[in-house]
Amino acid sequence: MIGRALAASVLALQFAAVPAQAAPERCTPKRAVMAVGESWAQRRLNVQRVWPLTMGQGVTVAVIDSGVDETHPQIRLSGKADLTGTGFRDCVGHGTAVAGIIAGQPRGDVPFHGVAPRVKLLSIKQVNGDRGDVGLLAKAIRTAVDEHADVINLSIDAPDTPDLRSAVNYALDSDVVIVAAAGNLTKDDGTSAPSYPGAYEGVLSVGSATPDGGRSQFSNPNAVGVLGPGEGISSTWPLKGYQSALKGTSYAAPYVTGVVALVRARHPKLNELQVRRRITLTADGATGAGTGAGMVNPLLAVTAVLPSEQVAVAAPVPPPLPVTAVHKAVPPDRRSMEVATVVAAGGLALAGVVMAAWVFVPMGRRRRRLPGAPPDIGRIDG
Numbered sequence: 001m002i003g004r005a006l007a008a009s010v011l012a013l014q015f016a017a018v019p020a021q022a023a024p025e026r027c028t029p030k031r032a033v034m035a036v037g038e039s040w041a042q043r044r045l046n047v048q049r050v051w052p053l054t055m056g057q058g059v060t061v062a063v064i065d066s067g068v069d070e071t072h073p074q075i076r077l078s079g080k081a082d083l084t085g086t087g088f089r090d091c092v093g094h095g096t097a098v099a100g101i102i103a104g105q106p107r108g109d110v111p112f113h114g115v116a117p118r119v120k121l122l123s124i125k126q127v128n129g130d131r132g133d134v135g136l137l138a139k140a141i142r143t144a145v146d147e148h149a150d151v152i153n154l155s156i157d158a159p160d161t162p163d164l165r166s167a168v169n170y171a172l173d174s175d176v177v178i179v180a181a182a183g184n185l186t187k188d189d190g191t192s193a194p195s196y197p198g199a200y201e202g203v204l205s206v207g208s209a210t211p212d213g214g215r216s217q218f219s220n221p222n223a224v225g226v227l228g229p230g231e232g233i234s235s236t237w238p239l240k241g242y243q244s245a246l247k248g249t250s251y252a253a254p255y256v257t258g259v260v261a262l263v264r265a266r267h268p269k270l271n272e273l274q275v276r277r278r279i280t281l282t283a284d285g286a287t288g289a290g291t292g293a294g295m296v297n298p299l300l301a302v303t304a305v306l307p308s309e310q311v312a313v314a315a316p317v318p319p320p321l322p323v324t325a326v327h328k329a330v331p332p333d334r335r336s337m338e339v340a341t342v343v344a345a346g347g348l349a350l351a352g353v354v355m356a357a358w359v360f361v362p363m364g365r366r367r368r369r370l371p372g373a374p375p376d377i378g379r380i381d382g
Helices: 008-014 040-045 094-103 134-146 162-173 249-266 272-282 298-303 307-312 334-368
Strands: 060-065 079-082 120-125 151-154 177-181 204-209 226-229 233-237 241-246
Touching: 040 226, 040 249, 060 094, 060 134, 060 249, 094 120, 094 233, 094 249, 120 134, 134 151, 134 162, 151 249, 162 177, 177 249, 177 272, 204 249, 204 272, 226 249, 249 272, 249 298, 272 298
Parallel strands: 060 120, 060 151, 079 120, 151 177, 177 204, 204 226
Antiparallel strands: 233 241
């Protein structure tokens, strides 16, 4: 289950055959700030309670997005790929923020950190702006699976297409957990529609939560599995800075992705279905439509004892003992018993004879040594 991440250079060579596209004239993500405070999301989830047990080590997480700025001091990539032909730079900032929420490295001088900072982080760039190609998204999912990702984060809203559905099924069949944004409401009348890939069966769809645990007004209520913090979010940003006041289900999803990575690291024998089930069963605070099972709970997700899981992963019944382990009882030897009985009887008889001889023979010898009686002489009656 636990995969490996290829080196950045290897990934770059692997995708060198992708037809090159014209690079954008300007790469100008929104200006970053150089200082950041601790957000309510970090205080609420408090993932540091889980770190003595696991920080996600050994788990590979793929971020399919606008790229990741690996020059940021809190970002550490294990591999990267560009499917757009525009280079590895994050010209939007979105992918860098998502990666920071998942795996931002803790630093003593910065009150920001990711959920699972020891995961192997892969960046797969499939978009270079606000909109991308669904076919390229499907290819990115397959690429992540082929690079042995254990978890895939999709902070993306796309239409339902056969290619996308097929790619998602390919990942699920490969035991990959897919975490996707539930999507933001964009219609003026406030009505909602399914957002893909979050609405696909088998995908853990994440809605946005407010600081009080309710659903954000902009969060799509369709097919929500759990909530993650999605308002007033702080995270890493291109050019070695940060961004605060981020909002959207795009930023709620990576919080859940990080927790999934912690669970996969702590419980490596669980399959993707069991991991998703553990995340939903341990969430809390569901408060109405569109909140799913409630806010993701990292500590319970990692440490809870689920009886159904114990049955599922119980040790197999030991095999019966081999025939040679128990010796059969030896049947009695009746002939030997008969011979022994005869010998014992003969021995007793012989002992009786010896005793008799010892008693009676000396008595006879004593009688022979006494004087005999006078002979009987006839009388004359007269």
